[in-house]
Amino acid sequence: MSRNVTEHTEHHDQSAVTVLGLGPMGRSLAGAFLDAGLRVTVWNRTPGRDRELVARGAVSARSAEEAVVASGLTVVCVVNYDAVDAILRREAVTDALKGSTVVNLTADTPDRARDAAAWATEHGVRYLDGAIMTPVTTIGTPAAVFLHSGPEDLYREHQPVLQALGGTHTHLGDDIGRAAAYDIALLDIFWTAMAGYAHALAVARAEGISARQLAPFAKGIGDILPPLFEELAEEVDNGTFSGEDNPLTSAASSMAHIVHTSEAHGIDAGVMRAAEGLARRAIGQGYGADGFLRIAELLGGRQ
Numbered sequence: 001m002s003r004n005v006t007e008h009t010e011h012h013d014q015s016a017v018t019v020l021g022l023g024p025m026g027r028s029l030a031g032a033f034l035d036a037g038l039r040v041t042v043w044n045r046t047p048g049r050d051r052e053l054v055a056r057g058a059v060s061a062r063s064a065e066e067a068v069v070a071s072g073l074t075v076v077c078v079v080n081y082d083a084v085d086a087i088l089r090r091e092a093v094t095d096a097l098k099g100s101t102v103v104n105l106t107a108d109t110p111d112r113a114r115d116a117a118a119w120a121t122e123h124g125v126r127y128l129d130g131a132i133m134t135p136v137t138t139i140g141t142p143a144a145v146f147l148h149s150g151p152e153d154l155y156r157e158h159q160p161v162l163q164a165l166g167g168t169h170t171h172l173g174d175d176i177g178r179a180a181a182y183d184i185a186l187l188d189i190f191w192t193a194m195a196g197y198a199h200a201l202a203v204a205r206a207e208g209i210s211a212r213q214l215a216p217f218a219k220g221i222g223d224i225l226p227p228l229f230e231e232l233a234e235e236v237d238n239g240t241f242s243g244e245d246n247p248l249t250s251a252a253s254s255m256a257h258i259v260h261t262s263e264a265h266g267i268d269a270g271v272m273r274a275a276e277g278l279a280r281r282a283i284g285q286g287y288g289a290d291g292f293l294r295i296a297e298l299l300g301g302r303q
């Protein structure tokens with residue numbers, strides 16, 4: 001059941017979209033497309049996850065190949081690119097996709113995005129890569145954040161349909177790996193911060209402080225970060241790391257207190273030890289008066 005290239009490219013149908021993958025995110029994406037009045041075809045490896053969407057008007061496809069021929073635009077959102085490959089690189093699906101567009105909103109690495117694009121080019125599939133930077137609850141609302149990369153004209157062509165997902169959409173350029181690269185950097189911030197928060201909760205609990213008691217102050221600490229991202233960006237890009245207000249020597253001492261308190265309670269301090277170790281290395285190289293972000297140079301092997 002495959003549709004030929006001309007049929008796909010001549011249509012430019014902006015009223016239909018196929019969603020492959022109906023985990024929490026795929027279901028939210030499909031729901032937002034339905035809310036926008038689009039003709040939505042859905043498919044998921046495990047059947048039955050589309051019940052609510054079908055009740056709201058989605059068409060349930062019996063196979064991935066049947067799903068992709070229903071629309072000129074297919075949005076894929078599954079756990080990782082191994083799963084994407086398992087779906088798209090079956091001959092019947094690849095044939096059915098010829099001439100149509102895939103927007104892959106699955107998270108993975110920049111290299112996997114580039115590999116997917118090479119596969120798409122080889123098989124006559126038009127390909128855009130993307131990343132979703134906000135939770136499922138934001139989809140279809142102004143709070144959603146989407147990053148896109150790949151050929152700009154292709155992005156512009158499908159932008160009206162993608163806008164149905166709400167929020168802000170940023171095209172980061174033709175390099176197909178760009179969205180995944182931003183995703184990795186941003187998730188690095190998120191997961192490192194969450195690891196720090198989990199560790200802080202363990203230390204706080206050991207000291208008899210509940211998560212609820214800590215919360216308002218934890219929020220205060222979190223609020224310090226966004227202005228720093230803005231203020232320090234210029235310095236970092238210029239390779240200067242002013243430590244006037246908070247030099248590395250002071251930061252390392254603060255981190256050592258966390259390590260000692262954790263270990264006194266028998267709590268693993270490995271993550272903080274690693275950060276303190278980097279700070280001490282930079283101090284050893286003569287950068288003690290610099291700011292903490294000097295360690296980014298160290299990590300990048302630039303010193």
Ligand code: NDP
Nearest residue numbers: 021022023024025026045046078079083106107132135136
């Ligand atoms: P998951 O990351 O758990 O992905 C679940 C989906 O992947 C299901 O449709 C599942 O199918 C499918 N899948 C897994 N393995 C395979 C396979 N081998 N072959 C075919 N399909 C497979 O849930 P989400 O929906 O939450 O996430 C989807 C993507 O969105 C991920 O890349 C995630 O990082 C990203 N994302 C999610 C956010 C969120 O808040 N949830 C926020 C931002 C990004 P089945 O039902 O058959 O198991």
